[in-house]
Amino acid sequence: MRTIIFCAIAALTTFPAFADEKPVQLKQAPGLEQVENNCGACHTLEYIQMNSPFLNAAGWGGEVNKMIKAFGAPISEADARTITDYLNKNYGG
Amino acid sequence: MITRRHLLSSAGAGAAMAGIGLWPRLLEAQAAPLNLPAALPAGTRAEAVLETLPGKKPLIKLSQRPPNYESPLEYFRNAITPNDEFFVRYHLSDIREVDAGKWKLKVGGEGANGEAEITFDDLKKLPAHEITAVCQCSGNRRGLFQPHVAGVEWGYGAMGCAKWKGARLKDILDKVGLKKEAIEIVFNGADGPPLPKTPDFVKSLPVWRALDESTLVAYEMNGQPLPHLNGFPARLIVPGWTGTYWMKHITSLEAVTKPFGGFWMNPAYRIPLGKFPLVSRFTSQDTAANTPITEMVVNSLITSPMDGAKIKAGSTIKIEGIAWDGGYGIRVVETSTDGGKTWTPATLGQDLGRYAFRTWSVALKAKRGKNAVMARASNAIGQTQTATLIHNPAGYHHNVIQTLTLTGA
Numbered sequence: 483m484r485t486i487i488f489c490a491i492a493a494l495t496t497f498p499a500f501a502d503e504k505p506v507q508l509k510q511a512p513g514l515e516q517v518e519n520n521c522g523a524c525h526t527l528e529y530i531q532m533n534s535p536f537l538n539a540a541g542w543g544g545e546v547n548k549m550i551k552a553f554g555a556p557i558s559e560a561d562a563r564t565i566t567d568y569l570n571k572n573y574g575g
Numbered sequence: 576m577i578t579r580r581h582l583l584s585s586a587g588a589g590a591a592m593a594g595i596g597l598w599p600r601l602l603e604a605q606a607a608p609l610n611l612p613a614a615l616p617a618g619t620r621a622e623a624v625l626e627t628l629p630g631k632k633p634l635i636k637l638s639q640r641p642p643n644y645e646s647p648l649e650y651f652r653n654a655i656t657p658n659d660e661f662f663v664r665y666h667l668s669d670i671r672e673v674d675a676g677k678w679k680l681k682v683g684g685e686g687a688n689g690e691a692e693i694t695f696d697d698l699k700k701l702p703a704h705e706i707t708a709v710c711q712c713s714g715n716r717r718g719l720f721q722p723h724v725a726g727v728e729w730g731y732g733a734m735g736c737a738k739w740k741g742a743r744l745k746d747i748l749d750k751v752g753l754k755k756e757a758i759e760i761v762f763n764g765a766d767g768p769p770l771p772k773t774p775d776f777v778k779s780l781p782v783w784r785a786l787d788e789s790t791l792v793a794y795e796m797n798g799q800p801l802p803h804l805n806g807f808p809a810r811l812i813v814p815g816w817t818g819t820y821w822m823k824h825i826t827s828l829e830a831v832t833k834p835f836g837g838f839w840m841n842p843a844y845r846i847p848l849g850k851f852p853l854v855s856r857f858t859s860q861d862t863a864a865n866t867p868i869t870e871m872v873v874n875s876l877i878t879s880p881m882d883g884a885k886i887k888a889g890s891t892i893k894i895e896g897i898a899w900d901g902g903y904g905i906r907v908v909e910t911s912t913d914g915g916k917t918w919t920p921a922t923l924g925q926d927l928g929r930y931a932f933r934t935w936s937v938a939l940k941a942k943r944g945k946n947a948v949m950a951r952a953s954n955a956i957g958q959t960q961t962a963t964l965i966h967n968p969a970g971y972h973h974n975v976i977q978t979l980t981l982t983g984a
Contacts, residue, residue, distance in 0.1 A: 532728050545725055
């Protein structure tokens with residue numbers, strides 16, 4: 483039962499997934515899909531706007547790495563690179 | 576890719592689906608103008624808006640999930656912050672409403688002599704104590720750091736002062752008794768992480784601080800049950816210490832004989848050793864480089880007029896504000912209109928206790944053109960606000976003397 487519902491919800495995952503959450507529209511650019519799917523699973527995407535534009539590539543890389551290493555986010559290496567690149571190009575400073 | 580499986584994984588599908596409907600529910604966005612500090616990151620200024628959460632007046636939204644909402648400046652014009660104006664801060668997004676009838680506080684641990692389970696009725700039967708105290712997020716004003724540091728980019732409003740009523744933590748721990756080797760009390764709350772691998776928000780206090788008579792497990796805030804978003808049905812109150820120890824929805828207390836090693840104690844919530852003039856310390860958690868954040872630094876906030884306001888040249892205007900510290904008590908608040916060369920003491924308002932906001936006011940003759948008004952608070956042990964930021968990697972303890980610029984015309 484639990485598995486079935488989980489799969490159904492997973493298949494429907496679009497933003498916002500919480501009933502009353504307002505969608506956060508980040509800049510349209512390559513990598514946005516990976517950002518929405520990975521980062522958006524645990525927190526709304528205002529965290530990215532809020533922390534801009536003052537992190538450089540190393541700073542954003544450190545944040546992505548923290549999400550994986552400290553917070554256990556299951557982000558593939560390829561996605562992590564794409565996300566860091568997106569954040570640095572669109573929200574770096 | 577991650578999905579929100581945790582929503583459905585731990586409490587059964589029915590409860591989880593109910594949870595989706597319950598939280599978060601944003602009733603309406605508010606169109607009122609926001610006076611955000613100019614020093615905040617541009618991205619923060621662009622995304623922060625007033626939003627109304629259930630049971631709350633409009634608060635400044637920094638993030639929806641987990642919910643981080645600060646109080647606008649005008650909510651600090653009284654020493655007591657009403658429950659519906661009180662800020663909201665969570666680290667992790669799985670926040671379920673707790674049924675007080677089913678709630679239990681588990682007490683035990685290898686450093687205790689026994690175990691106990693306390694119901695909400697049991698808690699209310701213990702001797703009740705009331706204390707007025709400031710709850711301030713460690714990272715309040717992080718957004719004003721130059722250079723900026725990553726995190727929730729708070730302005731001035733990640734704090735509030737309420738009258739808290741509850742049982743002493745000491746009386747609860749007395750139900751089981753502590754071994755003489757016990758050094759810390761570890762505690763957890765009902766809220767949790769979105770993923771199983773994300774470290775749950777668990778904290779500890781040194782035993783001496785847990786046994787302090789001011790440390791409470793509170794079930795009332797300003798004479799009302801705690802709002803859900805401020806920790807219903809019961810939360811820890813650690814007057815003088817920053818909000819990170821004020822565990823919401825508290826569910827367990829565990830005495831331990833070794834320093835607790837959880838993520839939220841180390842590496843999180845650390846300040847460099849020796850940089851801040853702190854008295855009350857948590858030494859069992861020290862490393863060679865850093866120490867847990869503990870008591871609040873002395874601070875003040877000008878609440879009226881607003882920065883940038885226009886005033887009538889030649890008129891007498893009233894500058895008002897609040898001041899607070901780590902519980903030593905505010906001795907004096909002074910203001911300066913000459914860039915800090917000379918200082919004039921303000922009149923202090925009613926004393927609601929050494930852990931509370933202390934209101935203050937001072938009259939000022941408005942000049943034509945620019946009027947720069949500075950305010951600084953000092954406490955009973957001689958500490959005062961810093962003139963220049965004490966930078967630290969996590970963005971804690973911002974208590975730089977504020978300067979307001981008013982234009983006289």
